[in-house]
Amino acid sequence: MPTDEKKSEEQRMLEKMTRREYKYGFTTDIETESAPKGLNEDIIRFISTRKNEPEFMLQRRLKAFRRWEKMTEPRWAFITFPPIDYQDAIYYAAPKQKVGPESLDEVDPKLLETFDKLGIPLGEQKRLAGVAVDAVMDSISVATTFKKELEELGIIFCSMSEAIQNHQELIKKYLGSVVPPGDNYFAALNSAVFSDGSFAYIPKGVRCPMELSTYFRINAANTGQFERTLIIADEGAYVSYLEGCTAPMRDENQLHAAVVELIAHKDAEIKYSTVQNWYPGDEKGKGGIYNFVTKRGLCEGANSKISWTQVETGSAITWKYPSVILQGDNSEGEFHSVAFTNNFQQADTGTKMIHVGKNTRSRIVSKGISAGRSNNSYRGLVKVYETADNARNFSQCDSLLIGDKCGAHTFPYLEIKNKTAKVEHEATTSKIGEDQIFYLNQRGIDTENAVALVVNGYCKEVFKKLPMEFAVEAQKLLEISLEGSVG
Amino acid sequence: MLKIKNLRVAINNIEILKGINLEVKRGEIHAIMGPNGSGKSTLANVIAGREEYDILGGTVTFKGTDLLQMAPEERAHEGLFLAFQYPVEIPGVSMANFLKQAVNEIRKSRGENPLDARSFLNKMREKLQLVEMDEKLISRSVNEGFSGGEKKRNEIFQMAMLDPQLSILDETDSGLDIDALKVVANGVNKLRTKDNAFILVTHYQRLLNYIVPDMVHVLYNGKIVQSGDKDLALHLEEYGYDWVKKEKEEPATI
Numbered sequence: 001m002p003t004d005e006k007k008s009e010e011q012r013m014l015e016k017m018t019r020r021e022y023k024y025g026f027t028t029d030i031e032t033e034s035a036p037k038g039l040n041e042d043i044i045r046f047i048s049t050r051k052n053e054p055e056f057m058l059q060r061r062l063k064a065f066r067r068w069e070k071m072t073e074p075r076w077a078f079i080t081f082p083p084i085d086y087q088d089a090i091y092y093a094a095p096k097q098k099v100g101p102e103s104l105d106e107v108d109p110k111l112l113e114t115f116d117k118l119g120i121p122l123g124e125q126k127r128l129a130g131v132a133v134d135a136v137m138d139s140i141s142v143a144t145t146f147k148k149e150l151e152e153l154g155i156i157f158c159s160m161s162e163a164i165q166n167h168q169e170l171i172k173k174y175l176g177s178v179v180p181p182g183d184n185y186f187a188a189l190n191s192a193v194f195s196d197g198s199f200a201y202i203p204k205g206v207r208c209p210m211e212l213s214t215y216f217r218i219n220a221a222n223t224g225q226f227e228r229t230l231i232i233a234d235e236g237a238y239v240s241y242l243e244g245c246t247a248p249m250r251d252e253n254q255l256h257a258a259v260v261e262l263i264a265h266k267d268a269e270i271k272y273s274t275v276q277n278w279y280p281g282d283e284k285g286k287g288g289i290y291n292f293v294t295k296r297g298l299c300e301g302a303n304s305k306i307s308w309t310q311v312e313t314g315s316a317i318t319w320k321y322p323s324v325i326l327q328g329d330n331s332e333g334e335f336h337s338v339a340f341t342n343n344f345q346q347a348d349t350g351t352k353m354i355h356v357g358k359n360t361r362s363r364i365v366s367k368g369i370s371a372g373r374s375n376n377s378y379r380g381l382v383k384v385y386e387t388a389d390n391a392r393n394f395s396q397c398d399s400l401l402i403g404d405k406c407g408a409h410t411f412p413y414l415e416i417k418n419k420t421a422k423v424e425h426e427a428t429t430s431k432i433g434e435d436q437i438f439y440l441n442q443r444g445i446d447t448e449n450a451v452a453l454v455v456n457g458y459c460k461e462v463f464k465k466l467p468m469e470f471a472v473e474a475q476k477l478l479e480i481s482l483e484g485s486v487g
Numbered sequence: 488m489l490k491i492k493n494l495r496v497a498i499n500n501i502e503i504l505k506g507i508n509l510e511v512k513r514g515e516i517h518a519i520m521g522p523n524g525s526g527k528s529t530l531a532n533v534i535a536g537r538e539e540y541d542i543l544g545g546t547v548t549f550k551g552t553d554l555l556q557m558a559p560e561e562r563a564h565e566g567l568f569l570a571f572q573y574p575v576e577i578p579g580v581s582m583a584n585f586l587k588q589a590v591n592e593i594r595k596s597r598g599e600n601p602l603d604a605r606s607f608l609n610k611m612r613e614k615l616q617l618v619e620m621d622e623k624l625i626s627r628s629v630n631e632g633f634s635g636g637e638k639k640r641n642e643i644f645q646m647a648m649l650d651p652q653l654s655i656l657d658e659t660d661s662g663l664d665i666d667a668l669k670v671v672a673n674g675v676n677k678l679r680t681k682d683n684a685f686i687l688v689t690h691y692q693r694l695l696n697y698i699v700p701d702m703v704h705v706l707y708n709g710k711i712v713q714s715g716d717k718d719l720a721l722h723l724e725e726y727g728y729d730w731v732k733k734e735k736e737e738p739a740t741i
Contacts, residue, residue, distance in 0.1 A: 434538075439575040441559035442535050442568075443589035443645065444596070453588065457579030457628065 035092035041065065044192055047092045051161050051195070054168065064181035064191035071185045077348040078377040078409055079317050081253070081290065089224045089255060091193045134159060134198045134214045146210065154203040157212050160228050163199035170201055174232055178261040178298045178325070186257040187294045190226045194259065197227035202237035202268075211467055213242040216258075224255040231261070233268035235301065240271040240467060253281075253316060258293045266301025266328065271309070273466050274322075275474050278314040283372075285344030288316025295322035296352075299331035299360075307334035308351065309465045311474040316345060321379065323352035326360035326388070333362040336462040340478060341374030341406070350380035350411075355388035355421070364395040367459050370406035377409040384421040391421040399429040400458055402451065452479045488513050488684055489534075489554075489653055494545035496526075496533050502543065503529045505709035511653065514681040518695055518720060519688045521706035522728040527688045528572060530706070531657040535569040536562050549653065563589075564596035566652030570642035570659045577629040582641075585629050586611065586648055593649060614647040618674050636667040643674040654678075655686045660694040672697030692724040707731050 035046050044065050048058040073084070134157065150157050156167060164171055181191035198214040216227060233239055243260075256278060262270050272295075281288025291314075297306035308322035318341075324333030335351035353362035362382065370376040376399065384391045399408030410427050432454055440450035456463070456475055463471045489511040496504040503526045511517050521527050533540050534547065536559035547554040549565060557565070577585065590610075591601040602610070611625055618640045630638050639659050646654050656675070660668055675685060675698050687694060695703070695717060703719040704711045712731060713719065723730070 433575070435575045436577055438537055438559060439571065439577070440585075440589075442563055442571075443585070443649065444560050444563035444592040445588055446558070446560045446592075449588065449592075453580055453585065454577060457577055460579035 038087045068188035079346040156201040160197040186292045190259045194226045194228040197229045200231045202233045202239045204234045205236040208239040227258045229260040232263045235265045236267040238269045243274045260295040262297035264304035267303045269305040274310040276312045281316040291315035291318045293320040297324045302328040303330045305332040309336040312339040318347040325354045327356045329357040330359045335364045336465045337366045338459045338462045340369045341376045343372040345374045348377045350378045352381040355384040355391035358389045361392045366397045368399045371402040373405045375407045379411040381413040383415040386417045393423045395425045397427045401431045490548045492546045495543040497541045516685045516700045518700040518703045525706045526709045531655045568651035568654040570656040572657040574638040576631045583625045618644045635662045657688045692720045695720045
């Protein structure tokens with residue numbers, strides 16, 4: 001019977017899919033210095049001491065920790081996961097090497113090799129043209145490239161640890177100013193235990209001539225990664241920032257709770273792009289990263305602009321809402337997202353656009369793709385305050401389903417308190433069309449490539465927003481993730 | 488090149504094709520005509536490999552190999568092309584990107600290297616002229632926002648790009664004004680060689696004023712009830728399908 005034949009074809013495809021290995025699932029065999037398991041004030045003191053932090057940082061951490069202890073883990077998202085034992089994780093792990101190597105010659109070759117394998121060349125001769133990279137493994141920054149070239153323009157691009165040592169005024173002023181420690185459970189946890197991350201400051205009127213990029217890698221087992229990123233664009237400055245991430249394949253779930261803060265002053269612009277490819281777990285839903293992240297930007301000054309672009313293909317659970325507070329008059333916020341889930345992955349992601357200033361504009365384009373038995377939700381808030389005369393928002397949320405065991409959901413929230421605001425929302429849900437696939441088959445393109453082509457077309461609007469090299473990487477990543485997801 | 492023997496096909500347990508016999512040789516153009524619902528499009532789709540049909544019996548061979556065992560893309564690799572009655576829109580995928588992949592997949596199946604960007608672009612430009620389409624087409628998304636006529640011309644353009652050995656045109660003429668019809672017909676006539684073949688599935692005789700077929704078959708109620716030369720089409724035009732119906736009406740069998 002033809003229906004049986006179809007099923008066996010689907011079976012074959014599924015088998016192929018489950019055989020697909022996560023390309024970045026290797027571990028680096030390197031000596032690691034770790035904090036003991038568990039979380040208490042001593043652990044926080046341990047982290048702060050290891051990082052040789054000034055007293056004010058320790059006090060901030062302890063305050064955040066005490067706050068966190070009183071909070072409860074939120075469960076409102078459309079995701080399910082077993083209880084997390086926060087005492088069963090390690091909160092600080094660092095590859096053993098000289099802290100803050102002066103040059104790449106001092107970096108452990110094994111670390112360079114790891115990043116090389118990931119396609120992030122840090123070695124002088126192999127640097128990606130025009131991209132400065134900060135590489136973070138487990139809890140510390142391994143290397144930052146192009147530092148000197150950037151310094152000449154007054155641009156500071158370094159690890160968060162270094163910034164805390166060398167740029168205390170900026171840290172005191174800005175760290176926690178957009179995402180305060182008490183903002184939410186995971187932000188509080190991060191504020192208490194964060195270990196490293198990237199810091200960038202672009203001075204007045206400077207257009208950063210190259211892409212700044214951070215590459216995050218979790219290596220050690222039983223370790224959470226809590227990085228902290230802070231980017232400040234002073235008046236009239238411009239920067240484009242890229243973030244990538246991978247992790248080894250492990251059977252247990254690992255927690256990644258990052259906080260990213262962006263501040264754009266008058267006439268400044270920040271573009272923040274993420275290609276998130278944490279280990280998603282295996283085909284049975286075992287293992288994978290819990291990606292519980294708080295990302296928020298503040299358009300502080302008039303005419304400032306912040307745009308988030310994200311391509312989310314990894315993680316067992318993704319829970320993030322990169323947001324923009326549009327405080328300055330005429331400021332602009334954008335959110336462009338592709339979220340792909342397969343097997344048992346869960347994603348609850350979207351954005352918040354908070355309109356405070358006059359003539360503020362925001363644009364949301366969300367493309368969800370669900371395959372396997374995954375669940376993919378868009379959750380977004382558009383809030384217009386009384387003060388935000390003539391605020392404009394346009395939201396477009398599309399969902400694409402591959403197969404019939406997955407789910408797509410949309411949760412839009414609107415809070416409009418100003419009558420002059422104009423808010424538009426469009427949403428579509430579609431299944432990948434058999435007609436489209438047959439059409440492409442008939443032109444000689446097999447089903448897997450046909451699906452990749454259709455999905456890439458569907459995501460094009462978002463990919464267009466990524467810097468060139470990243471767009472190519474994102475497209476490839478999506479193709480790999482799609483492999484065999486067709487039944 | 489194509490041999491169909493006693494082909495019987497059903498969809499949703501309803502028999503649509505009830506024993507089709509047809510042979511198409513290299514260099515030939517066959518027209519398959521018939522009233523709505525006679526099974527013309529089913530035949531075209533089954534040859535191209537659409538999955539939703541159940542093959543109840545019979546054989547289809549293409550250049551000596553069993554076509555029914557092949558996946559649709561393998562049939563395309565072997566040189567089979569279907570110009571769709573309703574071409575499908577693929578948002579966000581440019582014609583250039585789509586055709587580059589199609590052309591190179593077919594080349595790969597023949598053991599040829601992919602076309603380099605320049606040769607590919609030149610080929611696109613040349614073939615666009617054949618269907619009198621603007622070069623802007625290259626960067627447009629596949630069929631998205633195309634008018635009915637543009638979609639049909641785009642099918643002929645793709646046919647020209649892929650250089651097939653057997654092309655099936657499924658009602659490519661319907662919905663076209665006379666100018667577009669001439670463009671389509673002109674395209675087919677220019678692509679015609681002694682080595683390739685065409686099957687024109689059509690409801691009307693009109694197209695056959697511009698493309699002269701070697702054979703005309705009348706499909707009615709799932710069977711080819713009459714075959715002849717181009718004059719058969721003219722006869723149909725004059726007397727209509729009622730003539731066939733009257734002659735060939737069988738007692739209901741279902």
